[in-house]
Amino acid sequence: MKRWLSPLLLTLLLAACAQPPAAPPQPEAASGYTAKPGWSFERFAVAAANPLATEAGARVLREGGSAVDAAIAVQMVLTLVEPQSSGIGGGAFLLHWDGRRVQAYDGRETAPAAVDERLFLDAQGQPMPFAQAVASGRSVGVPGTVAMLALAHRQHGRLPWARLFQPAIDLAERGFPVSPRLHTLLAAERALPADPVARAYFYRADGTPHPVGHALRNPELAAVLRDIAAIGPRALVDGPVARAIVDKVRQHPSLPGALTLDDLRRYQPREREALCHPLRTGGRWVRLCGFPPPSSGGIAVGQILGLLSRTPQALAGLRDGRPGADWLHAYTEASRLAFADRAQYVGDPDFVPAPGGDWNSLLAPEYLNARAQLIGPQRMPEARPGRPAGATLAFAPMPAQPEAGTSHISIVDGRGNALAMTTTIESAFGSRLMVSTDPSRPGGFLLNNELTDFSFAPADAQGRPIANRVQPGKRPRSSMAPTLVFDAHSGEPLMSAGSPGGALIIHYTAKALHGSLHWGLHPQAALDLPNFGTLGGPLMLEQNRFPDATVQALRALGHTVQTVEMTSGAQALVRRGARWLGGADPRREGIVAGD
Template sequence: MHRPLTATFALFLALPVAAQQSTDAVAPETATETPTATAPDAFADLGEPAKAALATKESGKPTEAQDWMIAAANPLAVEAGAKVLAEGGSAADAMVAAQLVLGLVEPQSSGLGGGAFLVWYDAATGELTTLDGRETAPLAARPTLFLDDQGEPLKFYDAVVGGRSVGTPGTPKLMETAHRMWGKSNWAGLFERAIALAEDGFTVSPRLASLIAEDTERLARFPATAEYFLPGGTALAAGDTLKNPAYAQTLRAMAQNGADAFYRGRIAEGIVDTVQGAEGNPGVLSSLDLALYDVVERPAVCAAYRAYEVCGMGPPSSGALAVGQILGTLEPFDLAAMGPDSPEAWRLIGDASRLAFADRGRYVADTDFVPVPVEGMVDPAYLATRAELLKTDKALETVEPGTPEFDHALMWADDQSIEFPSTSHISIVDAEGNALSMTTTIENGFGSRLMTGGFLLNNELTDFSFATHEDGRPIANRVEPGKRPRSSMSPTIVMQEGKPAMVVGSPGGSRIIGYVAQAVIAHIDWGMDAQAAVAMPHFVNRFGTYDLEEGTTAADLAQPLTDLGFETSVTDLNSGLHAIIVGDGLTGGADPRREGIALGE
């Protein structure tokens, strides 16, 4: 691990930034109700504590515990992590066990073939740090990677499906790095539950089955992927038993030989052959890219909000910067007095988000390649000037990037990338008080649709801007060899008086930023418990159009927000928030839009 020197579609990339946002209307994954309401048999083999946690979630109440807690997107993964915590393992140990199971039972969202960002609070030292396990562009990649022979950006799925979009996976090395730094349990033992489920089989959940059914055409394109998800040409159905002996073999190799077993030798050769041999859309990932991959430890980025510090992942993620900017811009306004049903509160939140996204689109990229005004973007004085723009009675007519203080020229063009990630989030607090927030992804649902070694490969490189320049100015988030694409993943630890007060994060593409900011506001300003904060209706405004969650009370505010000058769209907003609130004890919440639970003791 090294430390850096410094802290859908056809038209979307050919259009100006302000006009491309129709593509953002598509959710990365469809919503799934609490499994006890849809298919109790899918999790019939859960232990009694996990079944009780499902029932608690369905009742709308938070899970309560005293010593430790884990919240994640699938009950089987939560059980694996909970077992580690109950046996005295650390939050880092529990993350490894949970992630390995998530990669099996929720393969469309994350896994060994993807990457992750991790935020860690160390109870012994009182320090926060982050691990960057983001995928990297191959050394053979060039800025023109996603341009056709005429120099025009490729259509989105023409770029995604196949080897061209695959970056060097980071999740295996991140798991090993976190375990080496903070683990207590035996490394090999953390693999046991995932190996057993892969060999003995697990029940296909309604969520996985529905997503396979929606993507059969692309999953059928490559033989290994089709054989696994569409056996005999028929899509897997909810309730089917699915085994993955290839995944078990991969895990056994890693359990015995660590992450090196993934980045060198047989598994690495399989990855390279699969990427470079992808029919119709081969990629340039090489064995050297895998051998050179490393995790980067970076300082956490924190922003003040009320009596708290909201801390998360800095560049190449835009998460902590954008969440921090939204909250910092809202600091002068009394959201608590307005309440969660106030159109005025949502006017302020929506336009604060638009201002943050304008800065995000102009300035944020991998700081190992591009200078980013990190400190200036969350400087309270700068955010106070942005807050002045909100002191009006109507929605802002136009939004432009600001000019945060920086010692470099700010001559970048606006980014033209788009995120459709299929992602997952894990929040953990262990018995020693360590806290972990990790968002993990393979980008689009089922990633590149390429499968090897029992796991899917990411399409993370499509998080780069396909275009390289605009009007002669370079785009900060363009493709470059070895560079990490910008992300919206926002794993967050909210600090109060030097200790964690809330651990939270979500999947959801660029809407992640809004989901996380809203959950923080819901708890801090509106006093909501963990379950209420993750379940409340969503309001998200990134680029001008206010997205309001259909089927909820958010849709009731469409007309009031229209009257305030916003364009509104009532749509599916599929978050996957998992939160733990730290007080006298621990309380946890799991998003009812997905299958996860919070479990503690």
């Protein structure tokens, strides 16, 4: 192991000495900032990343459907109108409250049975270039979104399964207007046109993307959705669609994958135990429920907010409508500690044991009390993973690596059910592989590149394995952070939130939660706040949103600060009195609808 990893580490160390660390690339390009009004509803609400998807979900609720029914309709429309972010070729995590309990439905993709930990190493044993791995057959995991939604529908659906697909089928057949965001991302995309199916669908003959407002029809997707509506998830594991998925992966011209029909047939969604724990915020106690591993989001968000609540800066308010330098310092130090634990411990729980036998050990009050003592007046030189009670350091920390993509949905229905669902195909446009069963029909759906969420390096220089290394049948670690919040005393649901944004999902979700719960902002105002966050390297601040005095004050505290575009896409619903308030991120196209 030392033969291939040591030169890599030496190169990185020399580069770090020569210049400040670069901010990681953003998962999806920026496409403008559009002010949103904020919304208020009495009975139910749907927040999603595209108006057509939001309205489809609201229509289902008006027809008597449940929150899960609405989420299915929203996801199918997103597959069509926001193909760069999520779809039936990807995976999702869904947190659901039915008035009695919180359930965590895991629809994360899995690695094919034939892969091993060298999946993303080249012939010399070096990690291959990230972009090369993404746009390939090797990056595709077994899709899980449809199977997971079917499981949730069997338990909580009220309308017939087939009915929930009709809005997306109708739109796919008659066409939907290309949005400014989709057009912007298509114009910037370089790898997608290499796929002939995607090129014929998304681009004109001269190679330019269809213009904003163009009615883009997808009869191929309509046909696939009809099959799923008729026979359920089996449509994706048997028959022509399944064969088309496997052929697309295995026939990639340069880096074919190992996916088989047996991999598709063996896939099973999981129902896991949500990570729920108390949090003191805004002068009261709430119960914060996040998604457990294989997501790192629930743990990291809970740790950051829990550590922050134990610092004097937790009492700080906004300054001129923005977080001040002292608060940002404490938040950043809490984040660095959380990300150190994330790199050390988190992986698929079917393969990676929880520290001390319980993932809640990373959120235990005694553990957070001890970790919060490490947050001082200056930036700590190094943030190292902690040692929860009973934990051992059997694994090596995972090196930093890009993460991407994703969309978020928050829904509350008129019966008191609530959900938060984050859904993804990973990178923008996933693996850049578009599946079609009939060449005469335009369109299809994109496959994920979720396997690039695994660590490319399987071990460190000492040969210690990395928890999130590639293994057959394993689910890659995620940062998705669908979150539900409840009043700690009454048990009443107070908030549903989440965001896309790769590893920055953790920060975008934490900002929405702290802004709404601690600072008491309308959820729209919380999402409007400037973005910030660190993945362990530089502290990133959203470009042109912070005064220079804040930047200089943070640098004086020892932080390397970089201002960059930070394209979140958060959605949030907050209960205030008898009403649900809704917010949609101004950096993307989402809206909130309801009654």
